[in-house]
Amino acid sequence: EVKKTSDPQGWQMTRDVLQVHLEGLLEEVAEYQTLNSLEPQGAITLKAHWLTELPQILIKARIAANLSQEELAAIVGVTEEKIRSSEKNNYALTPFTTILDIAAALGIELESATFAVDFAEVNRLRQRLPIIGNRTRTA
Known part of the structure; x- marks a missing residue:
């Protein structure tokens, strides 16, 4: 919260980067689950x-x-x-x-x-x- 109020632009940039990484990880997990559930x-x-x-x-x-x-x-x-x-x-x-x-x-x-x-x-x-x-x- 301190960073959010003291450096809102820096906080938002950090948050955006983390959000992109999170979305990428969630996509990888979903793809893994799909691949893992296939009948070979x-x-x-x-x-x-x-x-x-x-x-x-x-x-x-x-x-x-x-x-x-x-x-x-x-x-x-x-x-x-x-x-x-x-x-x-x-x-x-x-x-x-x-x-x-x-x-x-x-x-x-x-x-x-x-x-x-x-x-x-x-x-x-x-x-x-x-x-x-x-x-x-x-x-």
Whole structure:
């Protein structure tokens, strides 16, 4: 209450940030409950708009399949600690071949993909590089 009266703008900003976090957590809990309540029969569709979302797809698929980390580890042939650590770190340090094995064990299939290659972005990043060999820069 003191902060609310002494710094109403700061209090409101803090409250708004906390509200956004709370709403995000509530959405995650609702999604978890939905995934956890599915009967692991047939198929579900999980959408991702970027490759960085793949770790969450793997975790959601495991939950929807009603598989524990221990069960997934046994199917894939890795330790439970490896699965636990991979999920905790969003698969950041997990070898790509292991990610593919996990995806296969979870029955994940890529139905379609379209990749847009932005050469302007490539060229912008290339401009930061020193000239390598005889190669001349292109704009």
